[in-house]
Amino acid sequence: MATYRHLRGVIAAVAMTVSPLAMASTAAGSPIGHIDHVERHGGAVQVLFSIQGLPEGIVPDLASAAVSLDGSPVKATAVPASGGVDQTRRSAVLVVDSSESMRGRSFTEAKAAALAFIDRAPRDVAIGLVSFAHTVRTVHAPTLDRAVLRSGVAGLRLSVGTHLYDGVIAALSPSGARGQRRLLVLTDGRDTTRTPLRSVGVAVRRSGDQVDVVGLSVSRPDAAKLGSIATAGQGTLVNADDASGLTKLFREEASALAAQILVTFPVPDARAGSDASVSLRVDAQGTAYTDSAFVSLGGQRRVVESATTPLPVETSRRPSVSEPILLGAVGALGLAMLLMMAGLFGVFRPEQVLTVEDRLSGYGGRGAPVTTQTSVSVKESALGLTKKVMSDGAHTKLALRLDAAGLSLKAAEWVLLHAGIALAAALVGFLLSNGGGPLTVLFLLAGIVGPWLYLRVAAARRIKAFNSQLAEGLQLMSGGLKAGLSMAQSVDTIVREGTEPMAGEFRRALAQARLGVDIEDALDGVAGRMTSEDFRWVVMAIRIQRQVGGNLAELLLTVAATLREREYLRRQVQTLTAEGRLSAWVLGGLPPAFLGYLVLSQRDYVSPMFHSALGWAMLGLAAVLLAVGAFWMAKTVKVEV
Numbered sequence: 001m002a003t004y005r006h007l008r009g010v011i012a013a014v015a016m017t018v019s020p021l022a023m024a025s026t027a028a029g030s031p032i033g034h035i036d037h038v039e040r041h042g043g044a045v046q047v048l049f050s051i052q053g054l055p056e057g058i059v060p061d062l063a064s065a066a067v068s069l070d071g072s073p074v075k076a077t078a079v080p081a082s083g084g085v086d087q088t089r090r091s092a093v094l095v096v097d098s099s100e101s102m103r104g105r106s107f108t109e110a111k112a113a114a115l116a117f118i119d120r121a122p123r124d125v126a127i128g129l130v131s132f133a134h135t136v137r138t139v140h141a142p143t144l145d146r147a148v149l150r151s152g153v154a155g156l157r158l159s160v161g162t163h164l165y166d167g168v169i170a171a172l173s174p175s176g177a178r179g180q181r182r183l184l185v186l187t188d189g190r191d192t193t194r195t196p197l198r199s200v201g202v203a204v205r206r207s208g209d210q211v212d213v214v215g216l217s218v219s220r221p222d223a224a225k226l227g228s229i230a231t232a233g234q235g236t237l238v239n240a241d242d243a244s245g246l247t248k249l250f251r252e253e254a255s256a257l258a259a260q261i262l263v264t265f266p267v268p269d270a271r272a273g274s275d276a277s278v279s280l281r282v283d284a285q286g287t288a289y290t291d292s293a294f295v296s297l298g299g300q301r302r303v304v305e306s307a308t309t310p311l312p313v314e315t316s317r318r319p320s321v322s323e324p325i326l327l328g329a330v331g332a333l334g335l336a337m338l339l340m341m342a343g344l345f346g347v348f349r350p351e352q353v354l355t356v357e358d359r360l361s362g363y364g365g366r367g368a369p370v371t372t373q374t375s376v377s378v379k380e381s382a383l384g385l386t387k388k389v390m391s392d393g394a395h396t397k398l399a400l401r402l403d404a405a406g407l408s409l410k411a412a413e414w415v416l417l418h419a420g421i422a423l424a425a426a427l428v429g430f431l432l433s434n435g436g437g438p439l440t441v442l443f444l445l446a447g448i449v450g451p452w453l454y455l456r457v458a459a460a461r462r463i464k465a466f467n468s469q470l471a472e473g474l475q476l477m478s479g480g481l482k483a484g485l486s487m488a489q490s491v492d493t494i495v496r497e498g499t500e501p502m503a504g505e506f507r508r509a510l511a512q513a514r515l516g517v518d519i520e521d522a523l524d525g526v527a528g529r530m531t532s533e534d535f536r537w538v539v540m541a542i543r544i545q546r547q548v549g550g551n552l553a554e555l556l557l558t559v560a561a562t563l564r565e566r567e568y569l570r571r572q573v574q575t576l577t578a579e580g581r582l583s584a585w586v587l588g589g590l591p592p593a594f595l596g597y598l599v600l601s602q603r604d605y606v607s608p609m610f611h612s613a614l615g616w617a618m619l620g621l622a623a624v625l626l627a628v629g630a631f632w633m634a635k636t637v638k639v640e641v
Contacts, residue, residue, distance in 0.1 A: 033289030035280060036210070036260065037180035039088050040267070045297065046088045047263040048081055048180055049280055050256055051289050060261060064283035067265045069276045069297075074265045078282065081260035082122040088262060089179025091142040092121065093128035095171045096153075097187035097216075099162040100133075106216055107158060110186055113246035114153045117184070118146055120254035132167030133159040162187070165195040168229060172207040181209045183233065184253060186246070188216035190225070190604060197225055201232035214249060215239045221604040267297050403529040404459035406501055414455075422447035438599050438610075462501045466530045469502040471564040474538065478556035487519055487546075505530065520546070534563055580637035588630040591622065 031053035038047050047067070051060060065078035081090070094114050102110060118127055126142035129152045139152040164187055171183050191197075204211055211233025213226045223239055230237040240246060263280060279292040398411040409417065422444060429443025473494050480490035488510065495507045509522035520543045527536040538559055545552045598606040609615035 031284070031287075031289065033280075033282065033291045035278070035291045035293045037088065038278065038293060038295045039179065040297070041088075043272075044264050044266050045278075045295075047265075047278070047280060048088060048090075049078075049261045049263055049282060049291070050259055051282065051284060052256055054259070054284060058285050060282045060284040060289075062261065062282075064281070064288075065261070065263050066281045067263060068279045069268070069271060071277075071279075074268065076263050076265035076280075078261050078263045081262040082124055082258060089126075090122075090124065090257065090260075091126040091128065091179060091181050092117075092257070093130060093142060093171045093181075093183050095130045095132065095167055095183055095185040096156060097162065097164070097167075097189070098131040098133045098156050098158055099189065100158050100160050101162070101189050102216075103158055106188055107156075109244060109246045110216075111153050111156060113186070113250040115150060116247045117250040117254045118149050118153070120251050120258070122254075122258045125257055128171070129153065130167060130171040131156050132163045132170075134161030134163065135159075136163050136167045136170045138170060162189050162192045163195075164189075164191040164193075165197065165200045166193060168200055168211070169195075169203050172203060172209055181207075182235070183209055183211045184250070185211065185213045185226075185229075186216070187213070187226070188218065190218075190222045197228065200229055204229060204232040209233055211235045212253070213237045214246065216246070217241055219605060221607070271297050273297065400529065400531075401455055401459050404463055404531065405455055406458070406462050406504065407455075418448075418451045421451050425450075438603065442596065442599065463530050463532065466501050466505065467532055467534060468567055469499065470532070470535055470538075471560045471567060473498055473502050473506070474556045474560040474563070478553045478560065481553040481556070487542075487552075488513055491519070491523075501530075534566070577637040580633070584630060584633035584637060587633070588626065591626060 031051050033049065033051050036048040036050055038045060040046075049065075054060075060078075062078040062080075065076050067074050067076040081088070094117065096110055096114060098107070114129070121127060123144065126144055127146075127149055128142035129139040129149060131137050131139055139156070140149060143149065164185075168183065168185060171185075211230055212235040213230045215223055215226050215237060218226060218239060223237065227237040238249060240249065261282060263282075275294065275296050277292055277294050279290060281288050281290040283289070395411045398414065402409055402411065402414055407414070425447025426440055426444035429440040432439060432443075476494050476497060477490040480493045481487070485493070491506050491510050491513075495503050495510060498506065505526045509519070509526050512522040512525070513519045520539060523539045523542070524536070527533075527539055538556075541555060541559065542552065545555055595606070609619060
């Protein structure tokens with residue numbers, strides 16, 4: 001027969017807000033009477049009643065027990081709940097967290113608290129033991145053999161994982177289906193499984209078991225979840241800040257069982273099979289302690305949903321995927337994306353014979369090759385669509401950046417590749433998070449920003465390498481001109497004896513010159529692709545000298561000496577500002593990197609920031625301040641040479 005203890009929800013809510021030793025403070029403050037369990041035996045009803053918080057040495061007056069049904073008094077008798085015959089069966093199950101996070105003093109104190117509960121609990125109370133970590137293990141079903149229980153507690157071992165929800169559900173079965181049944185859960189962390197919190201609450205309410213939860217320094221979001229489980233079990237949540245108080249809490253729980261009173265009253269024939277409000281009063285040292293519950297006086301036990309604070313409703317239940325399947329899916333996805341990209345860019349196509357137009361198109365800068373195929377491939381269709389979407393300015397700018405980075409891809413091809421990488425990154429994040437939104441968005445952003453950063457860094461490095469090789473290249477040209485070589489032959493000397501990227505850029509300029517482009521225009525194209533103002537001035541000087549006459553070899557030597565001095569000064573400035581630039585990178589990257597770490601490892605801790613207007617305002621303000629600080633530090637350490 002179930003009791004509907006409407007006051008339990010209020011007590012649980014209060015216990016969640018008061019600090020750490022809520023049970024102890026309640027006991028030390030004003031005592032409270034509770035109807036813990038109601039059960040029918042034949043034509044009589046037995047009620048387990050307790051007074052929590054009575055001072056040591058004060059015992060209730062059993063003769064003062066009074067019961068009323070819907071306000072009508074009935075004759076009742078009261079005896080201690082322990083040591084009698086034909087008593088209501090009482091059982092308790094200890095549900096202990098044995099995850100790695102309990103290592104050290106926490107686990108030692110938890111085992112000591114469990115042993116204290118076993119030693120202090122009345123001998124007629126059957127005690128069970130369930131541990132949970134990576135798996136849930138029922139160490140012992142409820143038993144009266146205390147030696148077996150002590151051995152089970154001593155044999156508890158730590159392992160990874162925290163299957164808290166599964167542990168609570170599994171502990172409901174060993175408690176049986178008769179008498180007063182209660183669970184005492186001890187944990188220090190959140191659940192690491194995909195078991196929905198709502199399913200735990202439903203299982204607890206259907207079982208009718210009382211669930212008391214002791215949280216060891218749990219966070220506020222985790223405390224709310226644990227509190228919802230305790231509320232579903234009509235119990236209380238105690239958040240203990242220190243493991244040293246666990247033994248005291250468990251002893252008080254055992255003492256509460258020892259102090260229970262069994263009140264028995266007959267069911268009037270006129271009320272048999274009906275529902276009634278049972279009120280019970282017991283005096284202790286001149287003070288009356290009362291409680292009431294709405295119960296069924298029939299023979300069948302019923303469970304009714306509590307009217308207390310509801311459990312959080314999860315909007316969706318994501319499927320649970322095992323780690324091997326997840327890794328296999330990620331690997332298969334990566335291989336599929338690689339094969340798709342390879343097929344898109346023609347890796348698996350047979351070698352085609354290039355026409356003269358196709359060969360000449362490679363030296364036309366950014367012009368599209370002329371195709372003679374009558375059928376349009378998937379790649380060509382995608383490239384054509386991408387070109388239509390892109391504006392002329394964006395196409396030209398991206399093509400210049402690709403040329404500066406030394407990549408042979410065209411602008412439309414790079415856009416398609418970039419989109420494919422972003423999509424693949426989002427899918428990988430979706431699989432790794434098992435459908436989680438934040439990690440998927442994070443991987444999508446990485447897929448969008450990553451290729452762009454790569455292209456930017458690759459172009460900057462190649463341009464920097466070109467500028468550092470410019471003085472040496474001009475000296476080689478000057479030596480060729482002094483030896484009687486023509487301008488084109490001097491450029492060919494750099495192609496044969498120089499290093500990348502200068503040799504590659506001059507090779508391209510020389511090929512354009514052989515196709516009829518003026519050598520000065522070809523070299524000016526190199527300056528444009530490398531965005532090198534120094535080389536642009538060199539080309540201007542070459543054009544003027546060739547038009548008005550003069551010693552071009554000596555001019556190139558002078559320009560080379562000037563560029564060498566500028567490069568020396570530029571490197572010296574880079575060395576002197578290295579510490580400041582590194583500080584700017586560290587200070588600018590640390591806040592977002594740490595935020596990403598919190599999102600991945602402590603999502604519940606940082607989630608309020610993304611679910612409130614104040615949180616978004618703080619994020620926006622932090623982003624603005626971070627951008628201003630990064631801009632200011634970049635301008636401080638940047639020296640124009």
